Amino acid sequence: MxxxxxxxxxxDNPKFVFDAKLKLFTIVLIVIGAVSLGLxxxxxxxxxxxxxxxxxLQNSVFFTGIAFASLFFIATHTVAWGGWQTIFKxxxxxxxxxxxxxxxxxxxxxxAVSMDANGxxxxxxxxxEEALKNDRLVIHKSAFLNPFNYLLTxxxxxxxxxxxxxxxxxxxxxxxxxxxxxxxxxxIHMWSAIxxxxxxxTSAFAIWQWVMSVDPHWYSTLFAWYATVSVxxxxxxxxxxxxxxxxxxxxxxxxxxxxxxxxxxxxxxxSVFWTYLWFSQFMLIWYANNGEETQYYFLRxxxxxxxxxxxxxxNFAIPFLSLMMNSAKRAKGTLGFMAGLVLLGHWLDYYQxxxxxxxxxxxxxxxxxxxxxxxxxxxxxKxxxxxxxxxKxxxHNENKEQDSHKxxxxxxxxxxxxxxxxxxxxxxxxxxxxxxxxxxxGHTNVSPDSAKVEKDSLHDHSHDSTAHAGHDHxxxxxxxxxHDAHATDEHAHDAHAHGPSFVMGIHFPGFYELGTxxxxxxxxxxxxxxxxxxxxxxxxxxxxxxxxxxxHVWYDL
Amino acid sequence: xxxxxxxxxxxxxxxxxxxxxxxxxxxxxxxEIWDVFTPFPxxxxxxxxxxxxxxxxxAGFVYGMFGTITAFGFMTWVFTRDWPIIxxxxxxxxxxxxxxxxxxxxxxxAAVGMVITFYLVCGLGPGVTNPYLDPRITDDRFCIAxxxxxxxxxxxxxxxxxxxxxHADETNIKDI
Numbered sequence: 001m002x003x004x005x006x007x008x009x010x011x012d013n014p015k016f017v018f019d020a021k022l023k024l025f026t027i028v029l030i031v032i033g034a035v036s037l038g039l040x041x042x043x044x045x046x047x048x049x050x051x052x053x054x055x056x057l058q059n060s061v062f063f064t065g066i067a068f069a070s071l072f073f074i075a076t077h078t079v080a081w082g083g084w085q086t087i088f089k090x091x092x093x094x095x096x097x098x099x100x101x102x103x104x105x106x107x108x109x110x111x112a113v114s115m116d117a118n119g120x121x122x123x124x125x126x127x128x129e130e131a132l133k134n135d136r137l138v139i140h141k142s143a144f145l146n147p148f149n150y151l152l153t154x155x156x157x158x159x160x161x162x163x164x165x166x167x168x169x170x171x172x173x174x175x176x177x178x179x180x181x182x183x184x185x186x187x188i189h190m191w192s193a194i195x196x197x198x199x200x201x202t203s204a205f206a207i208w209q210w211v212m213s214v215d216p217h218w219y220s221t222l223f224a225w226y227a228t229v230s231v232x233x234x235x236x237x238x239x240x241x242x243x244x245x246x247x248x249x250x251x252x253x254x255x256x257x258x259x260x261x262x263x264x265x266x267x268x269x270x271s272v273f274w275t276y277l278w279f280s281q282f283m284l285i286w287y288a289n290n291g292e293e294t295q296y297y298f299l300r301x302x303x304x305x306x307x308x309x310x311x312x313x314x315n316f317a318i319p320f321l322s323l324m325m326n327s328a329k330r331a332k333g334t335l336g337f338m339a340g341l342v343l344l345g346h347w348l349d350y351y352q353x354x355x356x357x358x359x360x361x362x363x364x365x366x367x368x369x370x371x372x373x374x375x376x377x378x379x380x381x382k383x384x385x386x387x388x389x390x391x392k393x394x395x396h397n398e399n400k401e402q403d404s405h406k407x408x409x410x411x412x413x414x415x416x417x418x419x420x421x422x423x424x425x426x427x428x429x430x431x432x433x434x435x436x437x438x439x440x441x442g443h444t445n446v447s448p449d450s451a452k453v454e455k456d457s458l459h460d461h462s463h464d465s466t467a468h469a470g471h472d473h474x475x476x477x478x479x480x481x482x483h484d485a486h487a488t489d490e491h492a493h494d495a496h497a498h499g500p501s502f503v504m505g506i507h508f509p510g511f512y513e514l515g516t517x518x519x520x521x522x523x524x525x526x527x528x529x530x531x532x533x534x535x536x537x538x539x540x541x542x543x544x545x546x547x548x549x550x551x552h553v554w555y556d557l
Numbered sequence: 558x559x560x561x562x563x564x565x566x567x568x569x570x571x572x573x574x575x576x577x578x579x580x581x582x583x584x585x586x587x588x589e590i591w592d593v594f595t596p597f598p599x600x601x602x603x604x605x606x607x608x609x610x611x612x613x614x615x616a617g618f619v620y621g622m623f624g625t626i627t628a629f630g631f632m633t634w635v636f637t638r639d640w641p642i643i644x645x646x647x648x649x650x651x652x653x654x655x656x657x658x659x660x661x662x663x664x665x666x667a668a669v670g671m672v673i674t675f676y677l678v679c680g681l682g683p684g685v686t687n688p689y690l691d692p693r694i695t696d697d698r699f700c701i702a703x704x705x706x707x708x709x710x711x712x713x714x715x716x717x718x719x720x721x722x723x724h725a726d727e728t729n730i731k732d733i
Contacts, residue, residue, distance in 0.1 A: 283653050287645055 012253040014538035016246065018529045026526040033519005040505070040512045049119025050362050051505045054354050055513055057109055057123065059520040061210045062350045064102030064157065065231030066238060066524070070095035071164050072199055073235060075192035078185075083544030084262060084551045087254050090539060091239050091246075093171060094531035096164040098524050103157045106210065110154060114147045122362040124150075125216045137217045137292070145213045153206040160202070163195045168531075174541040181541040203228050211350070214357035218296045220285070226277040227353065233270045233315075234346040236263060237339035242528070244336050251537050254549045257330045262551075264329025267342060268319060274346075275316040299356050306508055307352045314345030347517055351509055359506050560688060564732050565591065566716055567690050567702040568725030573599045576699040579723035580605050583701065586719060591704040594694040613678075617671045624666030628659040688733035698726070705730070 041052040070092035077085050113120045113127045121128040126145035131138045138145070170184045170191070204224035212223050240263045246252050285293040300308045319338055328334045504510040509517075539545055570576045573595065583590060584607065593606060603610075632655045636642070641649045676682055694700045701720065705713050713730070720728045 279653075279656065283656070286653050287647070289645065 010253045011250070012538065013250040014536045014540075016249075016251060016529075016532045016537050018533035022529060023526070026522045026529065029518050029522020030526065031519070032515050033517075033522060036512045036515025036519060040516070043512075046366075047359075047362065047503060047506060050122050050358050051512070053109070053112070053119050053123045054358050055516045056105070057210065057214075058347075058350050058354045059516055060102060060105035060109065061207075061354075062231065062234070062347055063098060063520050063524045064106065065207075065228070065350075066235045067096045067098035067102060067164075068157075068160055068199070068203060069228075069232045069235035070239070071099075071160060071167070071195070072232065073239075074167060074188075075163075075195045075199070078189050078192040079196060083547035084259065086539060086542050086544040086548035087551075088239070088243055088252060088259070089171070089542075090532060090535060090537050091242050091528075092235070093168050093535075094528045095235065095238065095242075095524075097168070097531045098527045099157055099161045099164055101523065101527055103154055103161070106157065107154055110147070110150050113150060122358050122365060124213055125361050126213060131216075135216075141216055145209070145216055150209050153209045156202045156206050159198065160195075163191060163198075166191050167195075171539060171542070172535050174539060175536050178541045181543055185543050211353050214354050215296055215360075217292055218357075219293055220281055220296070222277060222281040226274070226281055227350075229270060229274045229277055230315075230346045230349050233267065233274055234343050236266045236270065237343040237346075238524075239263070240267070240335060240339045241343070244332060246532075246537070254538075256551060258551045260332060260335060261326075261330045264323060264335045267335065267339060268323040268329060271315060271319040271323075271342060275312075275320070278312070278316075296357075299360055300352060303359070304352060304356050304507055307348065307355075311345065311349050311352055314341060315349060348509070351513070355506055359503075561733050562706075563704055564706045564730060565690060565702050566705045566713055566720075566728065566730050567700050568717075568720030568723075568728045569691065569693065570699040570701070570724065571697075571726050573699055575724050576701065577602065577605065579701060579720075579725070582723050583719055588703070588716065588719060591702045594690065594700040594702070596695055596697060596699070599699075613671055613675060616674050617667045620670030621663045621667035623670075624663040625659055627666070628662035629655055632658060690731055690733065691729070701725070 037052065037055060040055055041048055043051075045051075073085075073092045074089060074096070076082075077089075109120075109123075113124055116127065116129075121131075124145070125131045125135065126138050126142055127147060128138075132142060133139075167188050170188050174180050174184050207224050207227045211227055212218070212220070240260075243252050243255055247255060282297060285297060288294075319342055322334065323329055323338055328338075502508075505512055542548075568579075570579060576593070576595070577599065580590065580593060580602070584605070590606065593602065595602070633650060636651075637649045643649070644651075644654070647654065689695075690700060690702060691698065703716050705716065717728050
């Protein structure tokens with residue numbers, strides 16, 4: 001009600017025209033992105049390939065995720081009989097149509113991974129044949145992390161797209177036929193209800209494959225929620241930015257401060273929820289201090305500290321403090337600025353989910369190449385598992401020795417093996433701090449674990465048997481492989497000096513990263529605007545449209 | 558039962574939308590409304606009635622900050638000065654492990670503090686009873702009430718006329 005209290009009738013233009021000027025603008029953005037992405041590949045730098053693949057992956061996942069979250073937005077609000085969002089629901093309905101583009105983008109990556117393109121071995125360690133032979137954690141997880149399951153994620157986006165097409169078609173049908181207003185609404189309601197549980201499980205599956213498998217040694221049960229909430233906030237921010245933009249062109253004049261307030265509550269609330277999940281994941285890992293989990297944060301904290309903290313400042317501290325007050329959530333300028341910032345922040349969040357893991361894979365492979373270039377396959381493996389000289393000595397022995405009794409060991413000791421594998425990962429980083437400490441260990445062949453026993457005391461009870469087994473092998477064969485340990489130790493200094501160095505585009509987004517993001521944003525906007533222009537912005541026959549038009553407007557503020 | 562020693566003229570409305578329009582119209586006439594009673598919170602009624610925004614959220618912020626500082630300060634003091642113990646190999650002053658308790662205590666202080674403040678400000682508490690105009694205003698009727706203590710018959714009738722003009726379903730006078 002309340003609309004009749006307005007003095008002047010509202011002039012709302014429901015027809016959006018994707019004019020030539022705007023088209024040119026988005027195409028310019030796309031070109032910037034394509035050029036940036038292309039230049040990344042051809043910079044000739046030694047990390048250009050991983051930089052290219054990570055940029056492509058990060059942006060493809062991020063924007064496909066936003067499209068998914070838009071569909072999720074429609075589905076949740078419809079299932080909850082929500083009405084307030086109806087006047088702007090054509091925006092998420094257009095945004096979700098980016099999903100077919102997402103199939104192409106992630107399809108390209110899937111194709112590159114299955115064809116073993118240059119650099120994809122570091123992007124996904126599980127696609128690396130050497131790792132599949134030698135890295136026991138990768139072998140253990142290969143039943144789930146494999147090219148087939150990765151291709152299955154394309155089917156997942158395809159499934160989402162089917163729901164998106166169905167819901168969009170039903171919604172657009174209403175425009176021309178008032179008789180369908182109830183019938184089609186109920187159908188949308190039904191498809192949304194079917195979609196939600198499917199979305200819950202499939203999004204976790206997809207995000208594990210796309211993003212989490214970049215760190216195949218890592219475990220986190222919380223990751224899928226954390227990553228999904230990240231795109232959910234981003235989708236809401238982008239929705240609001242699009243509304244502001246379209247308002248300047250005479251659309252969405254029914255969009256009031258109450259709608260702004262509700263979207264503001266979402267941005268605020270889900271930023272806090274994102275932080276809650278971030279912290280839940282962080283604190284448990286930090287407290288338990290299990291090597292295979294801590295490694296993830298250790299890497300980010302030691303080598304990616306600016307991104308690590310910027311992520312928290314942009315996505316938590318700033319929106320939390322500035323959107324806490326009611327008036328800030330209702331003000332177009334404040335919320336618009338925060339929406340832009342938080343959108344950028346969550347892009348950065350995906351950046352820090354992907355880059356460090358790939359950098360780690362690459363860096364270790366490089367060390368292995370230096371140290372064991374002549375050994376071929378073995379060198380590769382050691383690169384992933386930690387490259388302390390003495391560790392390698394042990395591993396080497398073990399590999400040879402274990403062949404004989406591998407069969408019965410492999411199944412019964414899976415978990416022990418995985419935990420043992422994870423330990424060198426941590427040792428390696430601790431080694432990076434005092435490079436000289438373990439030279440001695442290597443020569444005298446003291447247990448490789450001894451240096452870190454204090455730090456890792458939590459593990460010890462579960463480790464005793466395997467750890468000792470490992471040491472026994474080591475001591476028994478020390479003499480044979482002594483020269484091997486020497487050789488690696490000499491290179492250890494090089495390797496560790498490599499660690500903390502700062503690489504633009506890896507440790508912090510560079511111009512190419514920003515350019516790529518702009519390009520993907522342009523592509524996303526191009527698709528969104530195309531679909532926005534093909535239908536009325538006002539779903540006039542939606543049963544909730546009047547409620548949405550007069551959303552809480554009892555008085556003019 | 559507590560008495561206010563007031564004579565109240567009130568009108569009962571059937572719907573919150575009718576009530577909103579009535580309140581708006583009565584205030585445009587310049588008549589002072591004593592109070593409005595509704596069976597559920599009606600959004601947007603406060604500004605129409607000319608009520609100021611509640612300051613309870615400011616109190617809530619202060620209580621919350623009190624909780625944050627108390628919890629964080631107390632844990633810091635205990636684990637670094639009073640009784641330092643190493644948990645899980647972590648330093649004595651380890652911020653991440655303080656955060657959950659700090660958060661919980663902040664929420665607890667803000668919530669409990671605001672409830673107590675609200676009860677004190679409204680004069681509510683155990684054993685308090687309030688006079689009521691009509692039992693139906695806790696069910697399905699919306700009520701606008703005027704304080705007509707000591708007013709002349711003409712004034713009362715003009716107010717009653719205003720209530721009826723704004724589509725009140727019935728009007729009554731009651732001493733409470």
